[in-house]
Amino acid sequence: MQQQSNMVHLPQTFLSYPLYIGVEVALGVLTFNKFSGMYGVLALFTGHPLDFVQWTFYIWSIFCLVVFISGIRQVYKPNILLMSTVTFVFSVDTIVSCIYCLWFTAVWFSQEGSTDVTDLKSAGTALGPAHEGTTSTISTKVDTSKSASSGYEFFLIILLTLVPLAVRFYFNFIIIAFQQQLLRSGKFTFDQNDIEVNLHNRNILFKWRYKFEKWCFYLCKRYL
Amino acid sequence: MANWFQRTFLANRPAGSRLANLETSFNPKLSIRKLKNYHASATDICHYGFLGSIMFFSFVVNPAPWIFKILFYSLLLLLFVIPATGQFFFNALPIFAWLSLYFTSSSFDASYRPPITVKVLPAIETILYGDNLSDILATSTNKPLDIVAWLPYGIFHFGAPFVVAAILFICGPPTILRGYAFAFGYMNLFGVMTQNLFPAAPPWYKILNGLSPANYSMHGSPGGLGRIDEYFGINLYTKGFTNSAVIFGAFPSLHSGCATMEALFFSYVFPKLTPLFVFYVCWLWWSTMYLTHHYFVDLMAGSVLSYVIFQYTKYFHLPLTEKGVYSRWTYAEIPKFNIWQTDPLYGARSDVENVPLSVLETDFELNSMENSNNSNSNSPSIFDESSPRSVSRSSLTSTDNLEQDLPLRTSTAKPNKQRFD
Numbered sequence A: 001m002q003q004q005s006n007m008v009h010l011p012q013t014f015l016s017y018p019l020y021i022g023v024e025v026a027l028g029v030l031t032f033n034k035f036s037g038m039y040g041v042l043a044l045f046t047g048h049p050l051d052f053v054q055w056t057f058y059i060w061s062i063f064c065l066v067v068f069i070s071g072i073r074q075v076y077k078p079n080i081l082l083m084s085t086v087t088f089v090f091s092v093d094t095i096v097s098c099i100y101c102l103w104f105t106a107v108w109f110s111q112e113g114s115t116d117v118t119d120l121k122s123a124g125t126a127l128g129p130a131h132e133g134t135t136s137t138i139s140t141k142v143d144t145s146k147s148a149s150s151g152y153e154f155f156l157i158i159l160l161t162l163v164p165l166a167v168r169f170y171f172n173f174i175i176i177a178f179q180q181q182l183l184r185s186g187k188f189t190f191d192q193n194d195i196e197v198n199l200h201n202r203n204i205l206f207k208w209r210y211k212f213e214k215w216c217f218y219l220c221k222r223y224l
Numbered sequence B: 001m002a003n004w005f006q007r008t009f010l011a012n013r014p015a016g017s018r019l020a021n022l023e024t025s026f027n028p029k030l031s032i033r034k035l036k037n038y039h040a041s042a043t044d045i046c047h048y049g050f051l052g053s054i055m056f057f058s059f060v061v062n063p064a065p066w067i068f069k070i071l072f073y074s075l076l077l078l079l080f081v082i083p084a085t086g087q088f089f090f091n092a093l094p095i096f097a098w099l100s101l102y103f104t105s106s107s108f109d110a111s112y113r114p115p116i117t118v119k120v121l122p123a124i125e126t127i128l129y130g131d132n133l134s135d136i137l138a139t140s141t142n143k144p145l146d147i148v149a150w151l152p153y154g155i156f157h158f159g160a161p162f163v164v165a166a167i168l169f170i171c172g173p174p175t176i177l178r179g180y181a182f183a184f185g186y187m188n189l190f191g192v193m194t195q196n197l198f199p200a201a202p203p204w205y206k207i208l209n210g211l212s213p214a215n216y217s218m219h220g221s222p223g224g225l226g227r228i229d230e231y232f233g234i235n236l237y238t239k240g241f242t243n244s245a246v247i248f249g250a251f252p253s254l255h256s257g258c259a260t261m262e263a264l265f266f267s268y269v270f271p272k273l274t275p276l277f278v279f280y281v282c283w284l285w286w287s288t289m290y291l292t293h294h295y296f297v298d299l300m301a302g303s304v305l306s307y308v309i310f311q312y313t314k315y316f317h318l319p320l321t322e323k324g325v326y327s328r329w330t331y332a333e334i335p336k337f338n339i340w341q342t343d344p345l346y347g348a349r350s351d352v353e354n355v356p357l358s359v360l361e362t363d364f365e366l367n368s369m370e371n372s373n374n375s376n377s378n379s380p381s382i383f384d385e386s387s388p389r390s391v392s393r394s395s396l397t398s399t400d401n402l403e404q405d406l407p408l409r410t411s412t413a414k415p416n417k418q419r420f421d
Helices: A019-034 A036-041 A052-072 A080-113 A132-139 A150-184 A204-223 B002-010 B028-036 B042-061 B066-081 B083-105 B120-129 B133-138 B143-171 B176-197 B203-209 B225-232 B236-242 B254-269 B271-290 B296-316 B399-412
Strands: none
Touching: A019 A036, A019 A052, A019 A080, A019 A150, A019 B296, A036 A052, A036 B133, A036 B271, A052 A080, A080 A150, A080 A204, A080 B120, A150 A204, A150 B120, B028 B066, B028 B083, B042 B066, B042 B083, B066 B083, B083 B176, B120 B133, B120 B296, B133 B203, B133 B271, B143 B176, B143 B225, B143 B254, B143 B271, B176 B254, B176 B296, B225 B236, B254 B271, B254 B296, B271 B296
């Protein structure tokens, strides 16, 4: 018999509405965010220096962007293979984002503490605050009663980092739950012997995509 | 012209349909009678109560002379009451609430305002997006790029809402315009409220002053738009942004919010042109960062706000569009979204044909019948009569037999082993 899922505590509704609405919102929000990859890659043309981690991050974002856009177009009429892929990529992206987030947090706070005065004419350095060295010249003269204290800023930085991450995890559970219901309802099946999928005459990208989708499908079926 | 209009928009009008007709009466008694028969639902009370309190707050706090304020609000009330104008103006109430709050924002006393943050946005941007994307895009600037950036940010942004409203009114289903006003107004209203509650410095501040503390006596800066003023020998943007109503209102970006809202509504009515609208939003995003007016995280906040409000409006207020219909006069009815029936899983569990897969056996092999011969043969043999499990060739195809076979096949099927052909 098919193995029964351990994931029984997934949300059954999205804020008391059907799950597909949650999936649409989740994929939409993530799609917006993944556009960052495109702008990051534009550094190639503007001559802004990027390090290796940033490059991998932006390229990964573009890959996710492609997957999520194809997913969001199918929310009302899902294709089980593609939705499995979206579920898989979304879940991997959640973990990957957490790791990148930790890395970039470390980078920001390590740069913030340093006292290097960078070139003022550039719009910013590769990473971290742009003009750390210029703080003291102005702050002595002007009224700082309505400036945020560094404690307040730190609190907001942490809050605004953790809230999107928490929302992201919730969205991830919504997508997994939706995928689980798709798999369990008999409406959406995938015929593995479908003769219409003739891979011989397709290009290599299509073959890879199909194999990857099928792999994601069996993975989802195994664990959901 | 009239002929063209007739052919393009009125040709497929259903006979006798009055759906697309507008109110033409100027008699306020009609509106008052309607109001007397009106029963407010809980959501209506929240909606009007919230917008009313915003309007009242602006009325009290705005520093303009009382006589002007009273005159302005009386005029607004008159426009609401006259049916011919009220059908447009009253539905635009969220937009008026937003505008009233926006133009009052500059007059708030600094002592009541929250502290201005300078580091939060660049820090969040680095943490969530790897770097300051506005820095990446503004690293090198030149004249042609300035012009390309200025077009959506400095020109289209201010005209687009009206153009979009007019096109939606003509090409969309009837009542879509009030949905647009609702979504657009609320998005901007929430945006301005957030900008006031969470004042944050835009990227140009970091370029001019570094991450040094800010205060409310500072003036705004046109950022990259200052270069446009130089090119044309004007003082439009420098003056405008120096005296902006919300100087430290970087978060969220309402430029991004408006563009996203316009793109979402247009994609809703013209789904085939969606890539074009996505391109416009990307173009505007790029230009806001290039002109150092917003961080990417502001753009995301604006767009996500727009998207969430649009989804809400779509499911609860907007009329459904008909495929291939681009004229309000062609619509014979105004159906709304049924969120339960649109669910791709709708009926999945009650439908007999959709028995959950976990109950049925799905991963048996197609040739499992042949493989299962080893232990308990169910193929016909000369010992048919003696074997209690054996079946005759003729009865192999009958349904009774298949049911008997099921447990047998299940036991021999290898779990999770699939065929890839």
